[in-house]
Amino acid sequence: MTRIRTFAVLFIAAGAALLPACGGGSDSATTPAETPAAGNPTGGITIKDFSFTVGAATAGQPITVTNDDGPTHTVTFDDGSEDIELAGGGQSITITVEKAGTYAFHCNIHPSMKATLTVA
Secondary structure, three states, X not given: OHHHHHHHHHHHHHHHXXXXXXXXXXXXXXXXXXXXXXXXXXXOEEEEOXXXXXXXXXXXXXXXXXXXXXXXXXXXXXXXXXXXXXXXXXXXXXXXXXXXXXXXXXXXXXXXXXXEEEEO
């Protein structure tokens, strides 16, 4: 039994020594536009408590839209380019906006819900 414990302790210690080398470095391919905005650390659009939280978006890259509320909501772009209906309970969909710009959107079901997506 002592042999197994000693092996386990050595195995865990060796693994812990390797952890700092496994991450924390910088990725030179990451640009500021790919870093999620403070309002939504996961990026994209999240619906919760009858409001939108909008994160970073980059033209041509996938944008995740998630409804973390109970009720169904829509994400309807004012320019008509997107009209998504999402059931509650965490349903999500991925969209792609091809052009950089500012896109105002709202929920057709709950007109007081409005926000803007900025695509770099």
